Amino acid sequence: xxxxxxxxxxxxxxxxxxxxxxxxxxxxxxxxxxxxxxxxxxxxxxxxxxxxxxxxxxxxxxxxxxxxxxxxxxxxxxxxxxxxxxxxxxxxxxxxxxxxxxxxxxxxxxxxxxxxxxxxxxxxxxxxxxxxxxxxxxxxxxxxxxxxxxxxxxxxxxxxxxxxxxxxxxxxxxxxxxxxxxxxxxxxxxxxxxxxxxxxxxxxxxxxxxxxxxxxxxxxxxxxxxxxxxxxxxxxxxxxxxxxxxxxxxxxxxxxxxxxxxxxxxxxxxxxxxxxxxxxxxxxxxxxxxxxxxxxxxxxxxxxxxxxxxxxxxxxxxxxxxxxxxxxxxxxxxxxxxxxxxxxxxxxxxxxxxxxxxxxxxxxxxxxxxxxxxxxxxxxxxxxxxxxxxxxxxxxxxxxxxxxxxxxxxxxxxxxxxxxxxxxxxxxxxxxxxxxxxxxxxxxxxxxxxxxxxxxxxxxx
Ligand SMILES: Cc1cc2nc3c(=O)[nH]c(=O)nc-3n(C[C@H](O)[C@H](O)[C@H](O)COP(=O)(O)OP(=O)(O)OC[C@H]3O[C@@H](n4cnc5c(N)ncnc54)[C@H](O)[C@@H]3O)c2cc1C
Numbered sequence: 001x002x003x004x005x006x007x008x009x010x011x012x013x014x015x016x017x018x019x020x021x022x023x024x025x026x027x028x029x030x031x032x033x034x035x036x037x038x039x040x041x042x043x044x045x046x047x048x049x050x051x052x053x054x055x056x057x058x059x060x061x062x063x064x065x066x067x068x069x070x071x072x073x074x075x076x077x078x079x080x081x082x083x084x085x086x087x088x089x090x091x092x093x094x095x096x097x098x099x100x101x102x103x104x105x106x107x108x109x110x111x112x113x114x115x116x117x118x119x120x121x122x123x124x125x126x127x128x129x130x131x132x133x134x135x136x137x138x139x140x141x142x143x144x145x146x147x148x149x150x151x152x153x154x155x156x157x158x159x160x161x162x163x164x165x166x167x168x169x170x171x172x173x174x175x176x177x178x179x180x181x182x183x184x185x186x187x188x189x190x191x192x193x194x195x196x197x198x199x200x201x202x203x204x205x206x207x208x209x210x211x212x213x214x215x216x217x218x219x220x221x222x223x224x225x226x227x228x229x230x231x232x233x234x235x236x237x238x239x240x241x242x243x244x245x246x247x248x249x250x251x252x253x254x255x256x257x258x259x260x261x262x263x264x265x266x267x268x269x270x271x272x273x274x275x276x277x278x279x280x281x282x283x284x285x286x287x288x289x290x291x292x293x294x295x296x297x298x299x300x301x302x303x304x305x306x307x308x309x310x311x312x313x314x315x316x317x318x319x320x321x322x323x324x325x326x327x328x329x330x331x332x333x334x335x336x337x338x339x340x341x342x343x344x345x346x347x348x349x350x351x352x353x354x355x356x357x358x359x360x361x362x363x364x365x366x367x368x369x370x371x372x373x374x375x376x377x378x379x380x381x382x383x384x385x386x387x388x389x390x391x392x393x394x395x396x397x398x399x400x401x402x403x404x405x406x407x408x409x410x411x412x413x414x415x416x417x418x419x420x421x422x423x424x425x426x427x428x429x430x431x432x433x434x435x436x437x438x439x440x441x442x443x444x445x446x447x448x449x450x451x452x453x454x455x456x457x458x459x460x461x
Contacts, residue, residue, distance in 0.1 A: 004167035006348050009034060009153055010174055011138045014049060016315025016332040017174035018120040019069045023340035024170065025129035028348055032166060033124060034155055036137040043118040048176075053289045054206045054323070055235055055247040056113040059421040060106040062330025065337040074109070076119055081240025082111030083220070087417055090220040092455040094272050096227030097400065097445035098407040099452075102459050105417045110221070110237040112245065116329075139163055141171065141184045141311065149309030149352070150188075169352040172312045179317030182299060185308070193304055198385030199295035200377040202324055203255030206247040206289050207263065209236075209282040218458035222278060224270045226250065226324070228379045233324075234267055234275045246279055248288075249324060252382050258288040271452050294322050295384075296373050302363035307356040314339065319366040322377055327369040330422055335365040368425050375399075398438075402429055405441040412437050 006029040010021045013035035021031045037048035045052055058066075067074050078084065084107045085091070093100045124130050135158040142152035142165055152167035173181045186192055226233040232250035239245050248256035248266050256266050267276035298319040301307065315332040342361045343351050351358070378388040379396055388396070406413040415434055418424035428434060 003030075004152070005169045006030065007032065007168040008170040008172065008348070009166055009168040010172045011153065011179075012048075012173070012175040012315075012317075013037075013039070013121055013124060013132055013134075014174060014176050014315065015066075015116065015120060015329050016176075016317075016336060017172075018124045019066060019333055019336040020172050020174055020314055020339070021124055021130050022069050022127065023336060023343075024172070025127060026340075027343055027346065027351060028170070029129070031130045032168070033130060033132045034136050034138050034153065034166070035132060035134050038135040038158070039117070039121055043112075043114045045114060046117070049113065049117060051291060051323070052113040052117060053286075054113070054204050054291050055237060055245050056110075056116065056329065057237065057326045058109040058116070059326060059330040059423075060108050061422040062333040063109055065330075065333035068337055069333070069340060070120075070123055073119070073123065076123075077109065077111055077116065080111070080115055080119060082109050082115065083238045084109055085220055085237070087421065088413065089459065092219045092222045092272075092274055094224045094274075094452065094455070095403045095407060096225055097404045099455050100407060100413050100416075101410055102456050103410040103413050105414060106421050106423060108421060110239060112239045112243075115240050133157070135159070138175070138180075141188060141308075142167065143188045144309065147189060148306075150311040168310075169348045170310055170312070170355070172314055173317050174315045176316040177293075177297075177320050179313065181301075181313050181317060185311075188308065190306055190308060191304055194300045196298045196300065196374075196385070197295055198322075198374045198377050198383055200251045200322060200380045200383040201255070202249055202251040202294040202322055204247055204249050204291040204294070204323070205256035205258050205263065205266075206245055206291070207284055208239075208286040209244045209246055209279065209284055210242065211244050211278065211282045219455075222275050224272055224275055226254075227271070230271050231380060232256065232266065232270060234270055236275055236278055243285065244282065246275070246282075251380060255292070256290075258290050260284075260288075263288050272455065274455055294324070296320065296322050296370065296377065298366060298370060300363070302360040307359055309355055310352045312339070312355050312358055312362065314362055318362060319370065321369060321373045325369070325373045325376065325420070327373060327422070331366055331369045334422070335362045338362065338365050369422065372419070372426055399429075400445040401442060402434075402438050404443050404445040405438040409437055409441050412441070 008024040008028040010033045037046045088100045138153045140154040154163045156163045221237040232254040406416045
């Protein structure tokens, strides 16, 4: 076996790239992660992760998958100040039709995306089986002699003359939303995959804060969801170092501002004043940073009749979601774990031959989250993409009643959050027992701001 035969290359050192590298290091003698950024040693913004100044919550199911691939990760994040929040118990969470009760749920995580990135990169750098090649951009794929497979990448490293070639029996594209896999594959004569895209036009505006000490506060986080009638919302969660991150979000004509005075005014315009009241007492520690380009986009590589041996696309490069539903990292971790499970016991040569099947395994992990994100986005009449059919419209009506029931019924509320957090499939809300609970609590949902009552107190009193 040649050196390249026992070598895997991962493009991108984001969450998908580091998790994939750790999984592949169990099957290949060497793994090289090629990363275009030169990430700083300390925790800081880097241009390859433009979203890293925005709020990032990690659902429990994603955390469990990440922990499985990188044992000790969760504790390491907590040691550096990440918070485990019980959702929705620790939140004041205003659904489109009223407050969710503060029932015990799953232990999800909040910290800055900058911290998560730093911890993940430290783990990759500490693994002797993984080499991280920084300041190096992959510019194309190297085909096998028969043109039916991939056997390496072309890499351009800052400060060096010309591109060079790195050979491997598996190349994983984890380059995120800016992945160039489609172009690279067409250069090799492979077909263009069908692409599904839905864009509700959400915009984010995030800002770091210091809150006054917690005396008198019976919540640990706030989420005011958007609703079709009021397509603007906001979130406030604790992150490391005693800091908080606030994010205002809205779509259509409601994209949030970044200017100082307008920021609080926008927060005041939400369906409940609780977020505004918290921010008014808080000290802003940064300017607000905007983020647009939040469309759902699924490149259906799994549907192609011809797929190259030795090549896989994972994470946002495969399927990305409107971030409002907080799914991206969880699906990335689920997908990477599913592929890791599928290659368990396989040698590199077999993995090289089996990538068409593995690409289908990966894609299947996106289906539930995709249905949820796209289904919700299609509530907004301006969402670009295929208009909703009868089934989606029926589900919109049914889900209105599910959420209304979840506002008064702890069991329904728990199931809703299990579905949000992907520990249960959306079908859990269609089980006869779940439907019976919804029907028993049938009420006409309204998202009128004037109907919003005071938030519920913490069960701890
Ligand atoms: C505003 C916003 C808020 C979000 N909030 C949440 C949230 O609350 N919860 C959640 O789970 N998800 C959230 N997401 C989604 C989450 O950010 C992504 O799902 C996640 O980052 C995907 O990880 P990735 O590793 O696939 O891609 P990325 O994180 O984008 O990483 C890609 C990496 O590849 C590198 N790269 C790119 N091209 C090349 C190349 N040619 N050669 C070498 N390196 C390359 C980049 O520099 C980068 O390091 C949010 C996204 C946005 C935009």
